[in-house]
Amino acid sequence: MILTVTPNPSLDRTYEVPSLGRGDVLRATGDRVDPGGKGVNVSRAVAAAGIPTTAVLPLGGAPGALLAELLGAQGVDVTAVSIAGQTRSNISLAEPDGTLTKINAPGPELAPEESALLLETVRTHDGSPAWIACCGSLPRGLRPEWYAELVARAHEAGSRIALDTSGPALLAALPNRPDVIKPNVHELATAVGRPLATLGDVVDAARELRALGAGAVLASLGADGQLLISAEGDHYGTAPAAGIRSDVGAGDASLAGFLIAGGTGPEALASALAHGAAAVQLPGSAMPTPADLRPDAVRVTRDLPLDLPLTEPAVF
Structure with missing residues (x-):
């Protein structure tokens, strides 16, 4: 069973739209509402693979109730921590060429007692999860060290931790040794404080974060693939996508694929790549099912092309 924790979930x-023009009246050609938040998406992808998953979420108001209802319909068990504020709602505008414009609401501010209850709910969960995926930005009211405390408590309970966050929250958690972290190339650049222009730069940055405490680094490079730096060795992989319809949640689908395949080694990297490539070809933040995957198209190698220039070089 895979448990996910999303401190700042959303309705997405x-x-x-045919095109996006500032000040125009836009007529949508399609719309959908999905449960949102990085950990929420991981649980949705895990459930789509037929694996038990529980999402621990702070939920409030009518949006929170709808989010729980939508997740239940997708086979995700929800453990809700009731909060006084309302769960946020986000809006994405998708154009035919794959361009996506997002408006993310800040979300509610959690009171100290709500923050403490969320931590305690994860610690006392009786599902004995093999993995706990802690994902997303922290809402107002939670200190950057909140994830660090969650990692420590989860390790005490015997679970492995996958952490997908950025900035001060990521750096604060590293000394508590999360088993795997999943930054994108821009988050890596911010963490090490320098630009990353080649795959070799990314490898060096990932090794620095391992030295600071991360057990493994699963780095998303966008169109350039993914990189896994771990005790089992360094691996690089790519997976083609026929056409990009929406990249919302694609990184979360990748993390789900990684954990579904055991969360370690080249087989897990290959699963992450297959899930991410499938996700970008789906509408909105839809998560892929096994029927959407093309594992035969995935390529994973230990021969790292260190001089490969990144399609989107990352500045910090």
Whole structure:
């Protein structure tokens, strides 16, 4: 069983529009509402693979109730921590060429007692999860050290931790040794404080974060693939996507694929790549099912092309 923790979940509404013009009246050609938040998406992808998953979420108001209802319909068990504020709602505008414009609400501010209850709910969960995926930005009211405390408590309970966050929250958690972290190339650049222009630069940055405490680094490089730096060795992989419809949640689908395949080694990297490539070809933040995957198209190698220039070089 895979448990996910999303401190700042959302309802995500996606509108497909022919083009985006500032000040124009836009007529959508399609729309959908999905449960949102990085950990929420991981649980959705895990459930789509037929694996038990529980999402621990702070939920409030009508949006929170709808989010729980939508997750239940997708086979995700929800453990809700009731909060006084309302769960946020986000809007995405998707154009036919794959361009996505997002408006993310800040979300509610959690009171100290709500923050403490969320931590305690994870610690006392009786599902004995093999992995706990802690994902997303921290809402107002939670200190950057909140994830660090969660990592420590989860390790005490015997679970492995996958952490997908950025900035001060990521750096604060590293001394507590999360088993795997999943930054994108821009988050890596911010963490090490320098630009990353080649795959070799990314490898060096990932090794620095391992030296600071991360057990493994699963780095998303966008169109350039993914990189896994771990005790089992360094691996690089790519997976083609026929066409990008929406990249919302694609990184979360990748993390789900990684954990589904055991969370270690080249087989897990290959699963992450297959899930991410499938996700970008789906509308909104839809998560892939096994029927959407093309594992035969995935390529993983230990021969790292260190001089490979990144399609989108990362500055910090």
